[in-house]
Structures are given as C-alpha cells and as structure tokens.
Amino acid sequence: MDNLKTILIVDDASLVRLYYRSILEPAGFRIEEALNGVEALEKLQSAAVDLLIVDINMPLMDGLTMLETLRQMALPIAATPALITSTESADKDFAAARAAGANYYLVKPVDRDSLLEVAAMLCGAPQ
Amino acid sequence: MAEAAPLSREEFQQLCDYLYRRTGMVFTETKRYYVERRVHDRMAATSSPTFSSYFGRLRANAQTELEHFINAFTVNETYFYREDDQLACLTKDLLVERTRAKKPGASIRIWSAPCSTGEEPYSIGMWLLENWPRVDDYDIEILGSDIDTQVLAHAQAGIFGKRALMRLSPYLVAKYFSPLQDDQWKILDELRDSVRFSSVNLVEPNDTRRHGQFDVIFCRNVLIYFDDTSRRIAAENLYENLLPGGFICLGHTESMSRISPLFEVRRFSDAIVYQRPAGGEGHG
Numbered sequence: 001m002d003n004l005k006t007i008l009i010v011d012d013a014s015l016v017r018l019y020y021r022s023i024l025e026p027a028g029f030r031i032e033e034a035l036n037g038v039e040a041l042e043k044l045q046s047a048a049v050d051l052l053i054v055d056i057n058m059p060l061m062d063g064l065t066m067l068e069t070l071r072q073m074a075l076p077i078a079a080t081p082a083l084i085t086s087t088e089s090a091d092k093d094f095a096a097a098r099a100a101g102a103n104y105y106l107v108k109p110v111d112r113d114s115l116l117e118v119a120a121m122l123c124g125a126p127q
Numbered sequence: 128m129a130e131a132a133p134l135s136r137e138e139f140q141q142l143c144d145y146l147y148r149r150t151g152m153v154f155t156e157t158k159r160y161y162v163e164r165r166v167h168d169r170m171a172a173t174s175s176p177t178f179s180s181y182f183g184r185l186r187a188n189a190q191t192e193l194e195h196f197i198n199a200f201t202v203n204e205t206y207f208y209r210e211d212d213q214l215a216c217l218t219k220d221l222l223v224e225r226t227r228a229k230k231p232g233a234s235i236r237i238w239s240a241p242c243s244t245g246e247e248p249y250s251i252g253m254w255l256l257e258n259w260p261r262v263d264d265y266d267i268e269i270l271g272s273d274i275d276t277q278v279l280a281h282a283q284a285g286i287f288g289k290r291a292l293m294r295l296s297p298y299l300v301a302k303y304f305s306p307l308q309d310d311q312w313k314i315l316d317e318l319r320d321s322v323r324f325s326s327v328n329l330v331e332p333n334d335t336r337r338h339g340q341f342d343v344i345f346c347r348n349v350l351i352y353f354d355d356t357s358r359r360i361a362a363e364n365l366y367e368n369l370l371p372g373g374f375i376c377l378g379h380t381e382s383m384s385r386i387s388p389l390f391e392v393r394r395f396s397d398a399i400v401y402q403r404p405a406g407g408e409g410h411g
C-alpha cells in the first residue's frame with residue numbers, strides 16, 4: 001500500500017480538470033475526477049478521499065449545494081476537507097462558501113504554486 | 128480487377144461541375160490524377176462497372192454516396208502543433224485582446240474548421256493548457272468541424288499514429304497521450320472531451336450559422352480548394368460566425384485581402400491574422 005493522498009477534482013470543464021490534475025499528479029497526489037456535484041457525492045459513497053477541489057458553477061448540482069449535502073452525511077465522509085475554486089470573487093461568495101462548509105477558497109485563475117501549497121496543507125501532506 | 132478506364136474530358140467536367148455545385152470545391156484538369164484515383168476507388172467500392180453507372184448512383188444517392196465521395200476527396204494530412212506560430216499568437220495576443228472586456232467565467236469560443244482527424248482542435252486545447260495560465264478562468268469551448276464525417280469519427284476516437292505526433296516533444300506526448308499497441312497513442316479523456324465535433328459545409332450558411340459566433344476561428348488551408356465565388360461565400364459565412372472583434376487565422380500561404388474586404392488585417396509578432404472590426408455590422 002502506498003501513502004499517496006487522493007484528491008477528487010469536481011469541475012464540469014474537462015480542460016480545467018486536466019489542468020489541475022497535471023499540476024497535482026506529478027507532485028505525488030492521486031487524482032479522481034467528477035463532472036458535477038451529483039457524480040462527486042456518488043464517488044465519495046464508494047471511496048473516501050483526502051481532499052475535494054470543487055468548482056461552484058456546475059450543471060445538475062452546483063458546488064455549494066454539494067458541500068451542504070456532504071456536510072449532512074455521516075462521518076468520516078462528512079468531514080472531507082474541501083477547497084472551492086471559482087471565478088466568483090465577491091465577499092458574499094466567500095461567505096456563502098464558508099456557510100456551505102468550505103475549508104478554503106481560491107479565486108480562478110489558480111496558479112500552480114498556490115494550488116500545490118493549499119492542497120498539501122488541506123490534506124495534511126508533508127511539503 | 129482490371130485497371131479502370133480513364134475518364135473522358137466530358138465525364139471529368141461533368142463530375143467537377145457536380146462536385147462544385149454540391150460542395151463549392153473546384154477541381155480542374157491539373158488535379159485529374161487525384162480526382163480519377165478517388166473515383167476509381169469509389170467505383171470499386173460500389174461495384175460500378177463504368178463511370179456513368181457510378182455517376183448515376185452518386186446523383187441518385189446524394190445523401191450517402193455523396194458523403195463517401197467527399198470523404199474520399201478531401202485532403203486529410205495534418206499533425207499536432209502544425210503552424211504553431213499561430214498558436215503562439217493565440218495565447219500571446221488574440222486571447223489577451225479578446226478577454227480584455229470579458230468577465231471571469233465568461234465563455235471563450237474557438238472553432239477549428241476544417242479539423243480533419245482532430246489534430247488542430249486538440250492542439251489548441253493542449254497549447255492553452257501549456258501556455259495560457261488563465262485556462263480555468265474562462266469557460267473555454269472548442270469546436271472542430273469538417274465536411275468529411277469519416278475523419279470526424281476518427282477525431283472523436285482520439286487515436287493517433289507516430290506521424291501525427293512528430294512535432295510534439297516526448298514530454299508532451301507522455302503528458303497528454305497513453306500508448307497503445309503498434310505505434311498508436313490515445314489522447315487523454317479530458318482533452319478528448321474538451322472538443323466538440325460537428326459536420327459543417329463552409330459554403331452552406333444554414334450549416335455554419337447554427338454554431339453561433341466565435342472569438343477565434345482557425346480556417347487553414349481549405350479556402351485554396353475553392354474557386355473565387357465559393358471562397359467569397361465561405362469568407363462571408365465565417366465573418367458572420369465571428370463575434371465583433373473576433374479573429375480568423377488562415378494558412379500561411381493564404382490571404383483574406385484577396386478574398387473579401389470585410390476583414391481588417393492585424394499583424395502580430397508571430398502571425399498575420401484577420402479580424403472582424405469591433406464595430407462591424409452584420410453582413411447581409
């Protein structure tokens with residue numbers, strides 16, 4: 001068994017999932033992907049992950065609704081750390097994300113170094 | 128099978144006229160070898176003993192046989208990162224200008240026409256991932272279109288041979304492809320899903336208009352196959368498909384100035400590009 005931390009990237013844009021994956025995977029994270037909140041919650045039921053990276057605007061179920069739903073579920077899944085990545089950058093967006101249960105918020109465009117630093121911090125990976 | 132008979136001058140002309148009426152592509156006696164070879168392929172495939180029996184079949188089954196026929200005709204030679212100075216121009220200049228007035232999260236629409244087996248639209252996706260740090264800041268939509276439905280199926284499958292990858296560094300091949308058997312590589316799922324493919328005839332306004340307006344259109348090395356009239360029609364269609372201020376990139380040897388007065392020439396450090404004027408009124 002290896003000690004790789006697993007990150008689930010939840011974003012409907014395939015180029016964005018690939019962009020984050022190509023930053024995180026070479027740094028030693030295992031990456032899973034989901035296209036929206038519904039698919040992410042399904043994946044979490046079958047296998048826990050160490051960190052969620054979640055976009056807000058997605059079809060079927062947006063990121064904030066997904067987080068609210070997740071935080072109502074049973075432990076330990078309900079406590080999965082979550083990083084919101086979004087183009088929205090107003091104070092009310094940060095507040096809404098906090099209220100939904102986000103642990104951290106990065107405004108897009110997310111640069112490589114910030115993504116690596118925050119991902120490592122949130123899932124407790126040694127840096 | 129015996130060598131098929133060459134086409135008479137009249138037969139050749141009849142065929143070229145038909146092809147022109149249906150597709151806007153112009154073939155003359157100088158392309159006879161190229162045309163004849165494909166006609167003979169389709170005659171063999173349809174068990175047509177003579178040209179006139181094949182031509183009758185072509186006109187009678189315009190939907191299906193014309194599609195096969197066009198598929199056999201179009202030139203589908205391309206590779207990843209072909210003419211990449213235009214890709215450099217895309218990220219250094221065109222997108223910088225296009226996003227100046229856009230809000231984060233707004234859409235950026237890019238169209239590759241014709242896209243053949245997909246190398247160009249996938250190259251655009253790869254290039255953006257490698258060279259444009261704002262790839263997650265906008266809703267990027269890439270459309271790949273071609274008149275040839277067979278190449279579109281190939282594009283959608285996302286499997287490529289060595290030749291298509293020849294310009295890519297081993298780093299890029301390893302990053303964006305997984306190796307299959309027999310010198311074949313499969314493009315990553317996310318990259319494949321980032322491009323939408325559709326069949327479009329550039330001289331048919333009903334075909335082009337349904338895709339809406341784009342920020343940047345790559346239309347390289349196709350207008351050279353058209354005559355003056357179809358070239359102008361295609362250019363006018365493409366103009367309608369550009370957002371005001373949107374850009375169109377042609378092949379290195381092509382010039383829009385000789386085709387249509389609608390566009391403005393923009394000279395950037397990496398490429399010459401044509402632009403629909405920002406205040407440009409719709410044409411017709």
